[in-house]
Amino acid sequence: MLEAAKRLVTPSTRSDVPPFMVMDVMAAAARIEAAGGRVIHMEVGQPAASAPASAIAAAGAALSGPLRYTETLGILSLRARIARHYGERYGVAVDPARVVVTTGSSAAFILAFLALFEPGERVAVAVPGYPPYRHILKALGCEAVLIETTADTRWAITPAMLIAAHRRAPLKGVLVASPANPTGTMMTAQALRDLHAAAAAEGISFISDEIYHGLDYAFPADTGARLSEDVVVVNSFSKYFCMTGWRVGWMMVPQALIRTIDRLQGNLAISVPTLAQIAAEAAFDGLPEMEAVKHGYEENRRILLDGLPKAGLDKMLPVDGAFYLYADVSRFSNDSFDFAKRMLEETHVAATPGVDFDPINGGHFIRFCYAGSAAEMHEAVDRIGRWLQSG
Numbered sequence: 001m002l003e004a005a006k007r008l009v010t011p012s013t014r015s016d017v018p019p020f021m022v023m024d025v026m027a028a029a030a031r032i033e034a035a036g037g038r039v040i041h042m043e044v045g046q047p048a049a050s051a052p053a054s055a056i057a058a059a060g061a062a063l064s065g066p067l068r069y070t071e072t073l074g075i076l077s078l079r080a081r082i083a084r085h086y087g088e089r090y091g092v093a094v095d096p097a098r099v100v101v102t103t104g105s106s107a108a109f110i111l112a113f114l115a116l117f118e119p120g121e122r123v124a125v126a127v128p129g130y131p132p133y134r135h136i137l138k139a140l141g142c143e144a145v146l147i148e149t150t151a152d153t154r155w156a157i158t159p160a161m162l163i164a165a166h167r168r169a170p171l172k173g174v175l176v177a178s179p180a181n182p183t184g185t186m187m188t189a190q191a192l193r194d195l196h197a198a199a200a201a202e203g204i205s206f207i208s209d210e211i212y213h214g215l216d217y218a219f220p221a222d223t224g225a226r227l228s229e230d231v232v233v234v235n236s237f238s239k240y241f242c243m244t245g246w247r248v249g250w251m252m253v254p255q256a257l258i259r260t261i262d263r264l265q266g267n268l269a270i271s272v273p274t275l276a277q278i279a280a281e282a283a284f285d286g287l288p289e290m291e292a293v294k295h296g297y298e299e300n301r302r303i304l305l306d307g308l309p310k311a312g313l314d315k316m317l318p319v320d321g322a323f324y325l326y327a328d329v330s331r332f333s334n335d336s337f338d339f340a341k342r343m344l345e346e347t348h349v350a351a352t353p354g355v356d357f358d359p360i361n362g363g364h365f366i367r368f369c370y371a372g373s374a375a376e377m378h379e380a381v382d383r384i385g386r387w388l389q390s391g
């Protein structure tokens, strides 16, 4: 009976995407905590702070009324507020009609890939990079073309790298993130502009993941919205606005894709959770609160940049933005999963092994998320320093 059922229920090959190795680190951290240990959590990429008070109040007020479906592309006033944000933050005028509210930026990737690419088409993504880009592409039958980045190009895909991959076999799209996960490294405005120009000249669609915008320390992050209306810009309330669990994000799409995305989202989701949309609109009234949270990350970044080299981790990628620091641990290990496991067991500091983000060189790196408190950062540096110096 069981054998017959197994034959009937065979997962598709395209659904065979890898899990996050960090889940194993989290499970080990939970075991330490269950046994009474105190773990400093630097493994999960999310803010410790809550949503802005304005967002929470708006959601609270909305709870007593009916919560119905909204327009498929999002509540009109929220789309208008997001468009206004581009004027205020970047000085770029955006037509609210091109703004689509999504269930986190995660849903925006599914919509963008479905709208832009046929099965089998090739899309360039940077390595190291956020794994779901390649896993979603695979699940949709597309091919993620991994472009290995190095210090030579400041960890960015360059026009030359893009064109070389395109000449090997045509690319249909390229996706960049700045600031990036896992590195926190940003593309300069010029690098973004040059890559977009090269892609546009070859008819390669350009997707810009701007989920960590607002969290830029080294220099201001520029938006793909400035480059061309043909760029698909993806963003979210998850990071800067500390609203990961609310599951609300947005995208800005070329005019020619609005109706396509409307039809896709209508069928896939009907609309984005109404409560989250109401909260998201009010979140824009909480900018001063979110700037204070950002200043906390800035201080954490300073503590790590000062302390980790003294602790023994003196090689890292440019720590420009987001709340990540990607440290080279190759002096100690070529197996970042084992390194992260031992560090957790022996220091109770949890971090993510680079193998999650980079199938090529990830064994040499671990990612620290510095979205916690300053006291935790000091303690983490201290614990890691004593551990590395004792071993």
Ligand SMILES: Cc1ncc(COP(=O)(O)O)c(C=O)c1O
Binding pocket: 045, 103, 104, 105, 106, 107, 130, 177, 180, 181, 209, 211, 235, 236, 237, 238, 244, 248, 249
């Ligand atoms: C680079 C990047 N893009 C997108 C996402 C997805 O976030 P969400 O779906 O919460 O907007 C994440 C989450 O960690 C991320 O790091």
